[in-house]
Amino acid sequence: MDAKPGLSLDERSREILQWAISTFVATGRPVGSRTVARRSHEHLSPATVRNIMADLEEMGYLRQPHPSAGRIPTDKAYRLYVDYMLEKQEISLGERQLIDRSLMSQDNPDQLMTRTCQVLSHVSQNLGIVVSPPISQVALQHIQFMKLSDNRILIILVSKSGIVQNRVIHPTEEFSQTELDQAARYIVDHFKDKTLKEIKLLLSKMIREEKARYDQLVRRVILLSAETFSETAEESESEVYLDGASNLIKNPEFSDITRMRVLFETIEHRSRLATLISECIHGDTQEVRITIGTENALPGVEDCTLIASRYVVDERTIGSLGILGPTRMEYARAISLVEYVARIFGRVMGSEGTRV
Secondary structure, rough: OOOOOOOOOOHHHHHHHHHHHHHHHHHHOOEEEEHHHHOOOOOOHHHHHHHHHHHHHHHHEEEOOOOOOOEEHHHHHHHHHHHHHHHOOOOOOHHHHHHHHOOOOOOOOHHHHHHHHHHHHHOOEEEEEOOOOOOHHOEEEEEEEEHHHHHHHHEEEEOOOOOOEEEEEEEEEHHHHHHHHHHHHHHHHHHOOOOOHHHHHHHHHHHOOOOOOOOOHHHHHHHHHHOOHHHHHHHOOEEEEEEEEHHHHOOOOHOOHHHHHHHHHHHOHHHHHHHHHOOOOOOOOOOEEEEEHHHHOOOOOOOOOEEEEEEEOOOEEEEEEEEEEOOOHHHHHHHHHHHHHHHHHHHHHOOOOOOO
């Protein structure tokens, strides 16, 4: 194996660490020196392997759960493995066909996100996560205002790709349903196909130009839109779809009841997962991003790996999806799975066949 820039391990140590990781991923049991020695290309003795593994433990790549046990990889080892040792592994033809069949149906966006989550969970045998695009990135296709009691207004936003988002505002002025209908028509006529962030900028420009001084309807539209497209609206929670939490119970890493309880409490707070996966891909140009163990700053997720990717519905609408599972996972296959599903999902979501 060729040396990588910044890699401090020699070739023999890297080989033994790679064998230790792959063996632990496959078995879930601490790895002994004799097991690794049998797989060594150099036919090293168990004693030699034991010494190298002891050195790797001292460097923080391996640890012994018990004095009499073999060793298991640390988060540091998995990070080294993912960054420098991983060889690309495509998912099987059968799995690609399953994904294609599952995501090519004429579902509405909500059904498609649910189905995508189920596919991620089923193929990976981990927790599947799909996060809808943040409201600020949605390209507007249609908007509707509905007058509620107590001067509240229900806003129904429909994106170009068919994603529906609702929110309730409580404006300072009172509006009749007729005025709300007029405002909705004005917004669609002037701002259709623009993102909510772009609409907000255009409204700010209109306010600066004092157009509202000359047009009562425009003034009311601006007042209503200021509430609709406010910072609060932009930061409102994305919809989070989850499937396969029961898959995590099967892993020995979560046999501890307390650890499992904390993990499931975190999963129940879907907004935390949305924040975690969004931060994982934020500002990153890679298609797939991996955060391992303690790199995930959420309670209960310190023993998990999150593999996430952004999906692109159209040129401006971007969401995220991924899988969450134990750090002991088949990284090459999982990365290819998330990459493939994100590509297919974005294509299907952005197609004209996706119905509202």
